[in-house]
Amino acid sequence: MENQFNYTNAFNEEDNLDLKQEIGRYLRYWPWFALTLVIMLVSAYLYLKYTPRIFETYSKVKILDESEGLELPTSAFIFKRTNINLENEIEILSSYLIMNRVVRELNLNTSFYEEGTIQASQLEILPFGFEQNIKQDSILKNMSYRLNILSDGLLITDIETEMEFSFSGFSTNNKEHNLPFNVDLNYDESKNYLLGKAYVINFNPIKQTSLDLKSKIQVEAIGDQSDLLKLIIKGESKELSEKILNTLMDVFNRDGINDRQLVSKRTLDFIDERFVYLAKELDSIEIDQEVFKERNNIVDxxxxxxxxxxxxxxxxxxxxxxxxxxxxxxxxxxxxxxxxxxxxxxxxxxxxxxxxxxxxxxxxxxxxxxxxxxxxxxxxxxxxxxxxxxxxxxxxxxxxxxxxxxxxxxxxxxxxxxxxxxxxxxxxxxxxxxxxxxxxxxxxxxxxxxxxxxxxxxxxxxxxxxITEPSIKVVENALSGVYPISPKPRIVYAGALLGGLLIPFGVLYFMFMFDTKLHSKEDIIKVTSKIPVIGEIPDLKRKKDIIFTDPNDRSALAEAFRILSSNVNYILPIKDGENGKVIYCTSTIKGEGKTYVSLNLSLALSSINKKVLLIGADLRNPQIHTYISEDKQKPGLSNYLHDVNYDWKDALIDGFEKHPNHQIILSGSIPPNPAHLLTNGRFKKLIEEAKEIYDYVVVDTAPTILVTDTMLISQLADATIYLTRANYTEKNLLKFSKELQDVGKLKNMAYVINSVGASKSYGYGYNYGYNYGYGSKN
Incomplete structure (x- = not known):
């Protein structure tokens, strides 16, 4: 009857449903997307509110060619249009030597910041009197000081050593100190406005500041045939950036002029030096001439x-x-x-x-x-x-x-x-x-x-x-953009929206990509479409009331097992005159819920007035006793298999009051040789005798992957229910169960998926071990 219950027909058009399935797969986690969007948008808002505004400042210069003049045009001038090597000029412009001069002229190794609630914003200069007492070359390490303007005076703190200097007035000139600077607010009209504010004064070595400035300045050529260069710097203070670029152009121009004047200066120095010697030599010659005339009494x-x-x-x-x-x-x-x-x-x-x-x-x-x-x-x-x-x-x-x-x-x-x-x-x-x-x-x-x-x-x-000509022509003095280049609200919010969608999508994608767990019957169908899936047991978060104790129960759990019991009948062979049907419940590894399903399936069959016997055939790790509150060592199947004088009927237990047609045989004491006991013929005798009395015999067998117990008795089953567990069973283990069906080791097999709808965050570790506690004895 296997063909009567084949779910593969419903998935003949599986390829047409892949996109829909994938979208639905992600949409189940819409709260993740919503939460991530909210977090990203809030983060974007906070980022825009507290991130410093960065402005781009640029200037343009033309490099003048020394060879320009009234000379006739050469072939190089006609074809290349310029004799200037812009790459060399760019390297000179961005060289450490030029940057060092700019830093020294603008005293950039002293920087100022105004502290805010969350961040500090850079200032070009302090809004009050400031005098530096330390020479630039004397700054050998980074030094930072925080200046707090209080209502009764000034408080200056060395940030590194946390040493404090307090001044009763609004000037540091009224008291001796060893601070590298002096401040004076007495002549500042906005002194009251500055009360409560805090400023940070940083001193950095010349070399470090020059290298930092070198990394910030960007110089690029404008076009392939142009002599124009564009200088770019990005910073918080537009005024400071403009001053830096203007000073940089001035320093570069003076450097070029000095280079051109160097020959003239050296010529002047050489001539001045020669004048001294020539004057002495002329004096000496004139004296010799005078002496010669006197000595020889010669006038002419x-x-x-x-x-x-x-x-x-x-x-x-x-x-x-x-x-x-x-x-x-x-x-x-x-x-x-x-x-x-x-x-x-x-x-x-x-x-x-x-x-x-x-x-x-x-x-x-x-x-x-x-x-x-x-x-x-x-x-x-x-x-x-x-x-x-x-x-x-x-x-x-x-x-x-x-x-x-x-x-x-x-x-x-x-x-x-x-x-x-x-x-x-x-x-x-x-x-x-x-x-x-x-x-x-x-x-x-x-x-x-x-x-x-x-x-x-x-x-x-x-x-x-x-009359030395300048080395550059300033095409545009430093100009700053009206709007900051960073952060840009539109881009930030668009990035936040995109991130709010892509981050959970990416996380889920990688979770799905690396997820090796089984989640639904589609995963089983992808491995084998010949073995039907006859039941999906919902996941129950509660740990109690998970047993079908009431035949009239209308819960989702009870309905799921009723459906399972109904579907089991479709896979059982129909033969006239046959006695009860034997149903095996097994799984691949421990923890997939075969005992749980065996018990509830037997109760579901009992609820339709069928006589049902549940046998605990997992002699290595019995679990049925935990559901009915019985002693694990209570005599059961192992005692019957071992003792020829023991009647299995003596091991019957009526575990549920509302299921009078339901009886249980526990596994009994754990034997050292389960495989030998199961193959000594008494188990077959038990099944034959039970089939005469019961309509259904449900056998809870051992997992199949490491022990052969189930395969040794598999031919006694009319149907085998193979348990898998959503979010727990590895997909590659399905191939093992498929091979058992293909080679005939398991008879009339069908899958049941346990815990369907379990946690959708597949954050499990991938543990392929089978920690079941079985020995190697057979």
Whole structure:
């Protein structure tokens, strides 16, 4: 009759129902989704309320090319349009050196925060007087101070050491302290507004602040063929962010200008250094020139040379004249001594001595007068005698005068010859002196020309230094967005809604994906569609009133077992003249509820006025006694199987007052060899005898996965109910039960699912063990 009760027809279109089943599978947990949505939306609201607003500030600069000018365009200019390597400029802009300068200029290693109820918001500056007493480079570690403005003064706390500094007034200048700063609220008009507020002052090392700023600054190129760069920073304070970007551009521009001015500055420094040496060298050369002129008695080489030559010529002329005078004097002397008394002397022969010329003239005149007198008066004439004596006197005077004149001329001649010799030596030295003097002049001219050249270059370098072009052009000064970029309410709420749906969905998805438990008959049908599912027993949260004690009970539990008892009849074979039917209840592992179902099934069959016997055949771990409050050691099946003289009817128990047709045989004492007892033939005899008396014999057998007890007696059953438990039985264990049916070890098998509707949070651990307490003996 198995084909009469096959549930597979209802699932022939299983594939068409998968989506609906999956949706329904998740919708059963709608409270999870609703709760998660509420939590996420509330979290989003709190996040938006208390999360600091982050604004994006940006600026744009154009990198100027030093090569730009009136030069003709090159191929690189035509095709690449720019000679600027923007990647290099980006690296320089975001370099630690530039960031360090920005930090130092803005004193960014000192930061200020205003404490709120939940969070602290960053400030550009404090809203009152603040003076830092510590140098930037002296900050070697992080220091934090909390400033509380009280009604009667100030309270400053070192957050790290929790040391407190109290000031009675609103200024720290009124009291000595070792704080690295001073604050003064006395001159602040909004002092009353600041009462009760708290501020945090942080001091950080320069290096740490520079690295933090380096990580915050983002520099990117605008387009592939553009020389523009975009600088971006994100922060709480728009004013501080704008100041940082503007200072960064200024520092970068000054750095570029300094680089361009570096050559000019070094040129100026070099020239200034050379000027010192050149001045000394020029002074030394001029001194050498002065000494040379003094030593050689030179005013001007050319003039002195010309003058020397003129003096030499003049001196030669004088020597010639003196020598001529000497010759004339000797000639006159010869003429005077060789002539007779009556001979006249030559007059005006060139003697330049006036007295001698006068004597000669007087001599000649006297000779003429004597001759005249001698011709007229005779040689003995006294006048003639007088005239002759006058001639002799004059001749003698002339002779003396000539000798004196000759000596004078000789002396003068010697002097002139010595002078000529000196002049000749001086003139002969003029070429050497001229050569030495020109060498000195050449050195002087070289130094002077070098001095003038350096002076010119210095002026050029000074001009270049004064007119150095900027390295960047500011296209846009720092601008901050009107609205914060984070958090964005729409995105946050959309994320909250999405998270409220996806989080429980994801949790459930992974729970379902890693869930290996059986939950419904669909799981059984997916493994085997040939074995019918004849019952689903609902899960009962209560631990009592779980037994079908009242035949007239109309509870969900009673109805479920009535349905099960009805469905069992469909799988029992129909044979005329047969006695009672034998129904086995077994399971794969311990805890699936086979004893619970066996007992209630037997009671459900008894409730329709059928005589029912329940046999506890689980000799290893009996459980029926726990439901009827009987002693576990009460004689039962094991006693009958072991003792041939024991009548099984003596072990019958009427456990339920309202079920007069229901009787129970407990398992009895736990034997050491259950398998041997079950196969000694007495169990078969018991079943045969019971079938003669009872309409149904329900046998609670042992689980099948580790012991063979049930398989040893399985052929005595007319039907086998195989128990599974929702959220407990592993799906892979269904293959084991399917194989038992396929190979014929279990007869006429059908599934029953226990605890349907159990906890929908599949948060169990996956324990495949079968901790049933069975030994290895058979």
């Amino acid at each position: 080489i050319a003039t002195d040379a010309e003058l020397g030559l003129q003096q030499r010529v003049k001196s030669d002329e004088e020597v010639f004249r003196i020598e001529n005078q000497l010759s004339l004097s000797k000639l006159l002397d010869t003429s005077l001594n060789s002539t007779s008394e009556s001979d006249l002397l030559p007059a005006n022969i060139g003697i330049e001595n006036a007295s001698i010329n006068a004597l000669i003239s007087e001599y000649n005149q006297t000779v003429i007068n004597r001759d005249k007198l001698a011709n007229g008066g005779g040689s003995n004439n006294p006048l003639v005698k007088l005239a002759e004596s006058q001639v002799l006197d004059l001749k003698s005077n002339i002779n003396r005068s000539l000798k004196a004149y000759s000596k004078q001329l000789e002396t003068t001649l010697r002097q002139l010859k010595g002078r000529n010799q000196r002049l000749s030596g001086k003139v002969s030295k003029i070429p050497e002196q001229e050569r030495l003097f020109k060498a000195i002049q050449r050195q002087q001219k070289i130094k002077e020309s070098l001095y003038l050249l350096l002076l010119q270059k210095r002026e050029e370098a000074a001009i270049n230094l004064a």
